[in-house]
Amino acid sequence: MKLEKATNGADTATKRRFYDACGTAHALELIGERWALLVIRELMFGPKRFSELRAGLPGISANVLTQRLEGLEAAHIIRRRKLPPPASVQAYELTDWGYEAEPIIQVLGRWATRSPGHDPMQPLSAASLMMSFRTMFDAVRGKWINATIGFRLNGEEFVARIANGKIAIKREDAAGADVIFAGQPTAIAAVVYGGAPLETLDVKGDRALAARFTGLFPLPPKIELGQQV
Amino acid sequence: MKLEKATNGADTATKRRFYDACGTAHALELIGERWALLVIRELMFGPKRFSELRAGLPGISANVLTQRLEGLEAAHIIRRRKLPPPASVQAYELTDWGYEAEPIIQVLGRWATRSPGHDPMQPLSAASLMMSFRTMFDAVRGKWINATIGFRLNGEEFVARIANGKIAIKREDAAGADVIFAGQPTAIAAVVYGGAPLETLDVKGDRALAARFTGLFPLPPKIELGQQV
DNA sequence: CGGCATCCGGGAAGATACTG
DNA sequence: CAGTATCTTCCCGGATGCCG
Numbered sequence: 001m002k003l004e005k006a007t008n009g010a011d012t013a014t015k016r017r018f019y020d021a022c023g024t025a026h027a028l029e030l031i032g033e034r035w036a037l038l039v040i041r042e043l044m045f046g047p048k049r050f051s052e053l054r055a056g057l058p059g060i061s062a063n064v065l066t067q068r069l070e071g072l073e074a075a076h077i078i079r080r081r082k083l084p085p086p087a088s089v090q091a092y093e094l095t096d097w098g099y100e101a102e103p104i105i106q107v108l109g110r111w112a113t114r115s116p117g118h119d120p121m122q123p124l125s126a127a128s129l130m131m132s133f134r135t136m137f138d139a140v141r142g143k144w145i146n147a148t149i150g151f152r153l154n155g156e157e158f159v160a161r162i163a164n165g166k167i168a169i170k171r172e173d174a175a176g177a178d179v180i181f182a183g184q185p186t187a188i189a190a191v192v193y194g195g196a197p198l199e200t201l202d203v204k205g206d207r208a209l210a211a212r213f214t215g216l217f218p219l220p221p222k223i224e225l226g227q228q229v
Numbered sequence: 230m231k232l233e234k235a236t237n238g239a240d241t242a243t244k245r246r247f248y249d250a251c252g253t254a255h256a257l258e259l260i261g262e263r264w265a266l267l268v269i270r271e272l273m274f275g276p277k278r279f280s281e282l283r284a285g286l287p288g289i290s291a292n293v294l295t296q297r298l299e300g301l302e303a304a305h306i307i308r309r310r311k312l313p314p315p316a317s318v319q320a321y322e323l324t325d326w327g328y329e330a331e332p333i334i335q336v337l338g339r340w341a342t343r344s345p346g347h348d349p350m351q352p353l354s355a356a357s358l359m360m361s362f363r364t365m366f367d368a369v370r371g372k373w374i375n376a377t378i379g380f381r382l383n384g385e386e387f388v389a390r391i392a393n394g395k396i397a398i399k400r401e402d403a404a405g406a407d408v409i410f411a412g413q414p415t416a417i418a419a420v421v422y423g424g425a426p427l428e429t430l431d432v433k434g435d436r437a438l439a440a441r442f443t444g445l446f447p448l449p450p451k452i453e454l455g456q457q458v
Numbered sequence: 459c460g461g462c463a464t465c466c467g468g469g470a471a472g473a474t475a476c477t478g
Numbered sequence: 479c480a481g482t483a484t485c486t487t488c489c490c491g492g493a494t495g496c497c498g
């Protein structure tokens with residue numbers, strides 16, 4: 001006898017709640033479970049399939065991903081779209097409101113890079129890298145750049161357009177960009193955030209532009225330890 | 230590689246990690262555990278003691294609060310300050326970096342108020358209410374107001390200063406403010422966010438100002454349900 | 459292969475009782 | 479008041495297996 005399936009996170013009514021009118025507390029009820037926000041991050045550049053999500057979330061297990069997808073769908077943050085047969089494959093995409101969660105991801109990321117425990121040299125998904133560019137882009141340094149930068153990252157392609165001190169990034173064919181980076185997201189992060197030499201990367205096109213691009217994303221300083229105010 | 234031993238939550242090194250260079254993922258390692266961010270919220274207006282924290286976090290149990298405080302201290306987000314004997318009482322306060330987490334709380338709160346599941350009529354701590362004012366203040370509506378608003382909320386006192394389209398809120402003696410609200414935070418929230426009549430509140434001083442004040446914090450519209458793009 | 463259900467072990471959260 | 483100790487419950491993670 002199936003006893004209501006224990007309402008594994010999908011049911012907001014019986015879920016563990018905070019009983020707090022604070023909006024922040026409610027946000028944590030919606031996306032505070034483990035992995036939930038990272039699932040949203042992976043969907044920030046467009047729909048993905050189950051296995052694509054798993055690939056971008058190192059260590060998540062299939063059943064937990066299923067639970068998070070159920071919960072996020074019940075909360076109207078994502079929606080599942082069934083592609084037409086014969087390729088009757090399901091894909092998951094953010095709702096409009098789900099896309100509005102982008103500042104949450106950015107603010108958290110910007111704050112956490114000041115942590116002494118943050119290590120930018122670990123594995124990184126393509127979506128993470130692209131999101132980090134949106135987050136850390138320095139408008140002052142990028143003010144005079146007008147260019148398109150392409151990325152080919154294990155099959156996924158992105159294009160960043162820099163103009164008027166802003167950066168816009170979309171999932172899109174990289175061919176035709178002024179410069180194209182190819183390879184693992186981690187290797188590119190090592191250059192942009194870890195100071196590794198540009199020569200370690202596979203770069204096609206305007207190499208001087210590539211060099212300037214990698215300097216557009218300064219990390220904030222680490223916190224001072226041992227301050228005993 | 231398996232994780233050895235329990236290391237009850239306080240040890241960031243052996244804690245459950247995401248193994249992801251993404252700053253957002255690291256932020257979740259730091260403050261993603263249940264209650265952690267709400268503890269930070271409670272400390273946003275200054276140091277508090279253990280029992281004061283419990284009072285503002287309905288439903289947290291003492292051992293969990295202890296674990297969160299240990300973890301947040303190990304992560305350099307909070308610090309414990311021992312007051313001098315004979316009142317050798319401990320208090321917890323945010324570090325400078327901990328205070329920098331305020332945008333996280335605000336962005337989450339603003340986003341979640343659009344959720345159909347958000348109910349502003351639930352219990353609310355004083356810190357939550359004050360933080361919600363900082364978060365939802367409408368600069369346009371408040372542009373022409375220049376005033377100080379006092380609050381007496383179960384013993385805690387706050388003052389909000391509105392000037393030049395900005396609002397600043399501090400824990401401070403409410404006496405001398407142009408208008409003073411007294412009572413339960415929930416009752417004030419019912420007026421500001423729930424449309425309850427001002428007459429349900431204990432208001433001293435400039436009553437017209439009080440009425441204008443309660444209209445300065447519009448909630449964003451709820452999301453459209455059933456959109457089937 | 460993609461998605462989901464089920465079982466299991468370990469660990470985190472919740473509730474209560476207890477101590478300095 | 480400020481936690482600790484203990485017990486229970488639930489969630490997370492891994493493995494397996496079913497079904498289209």
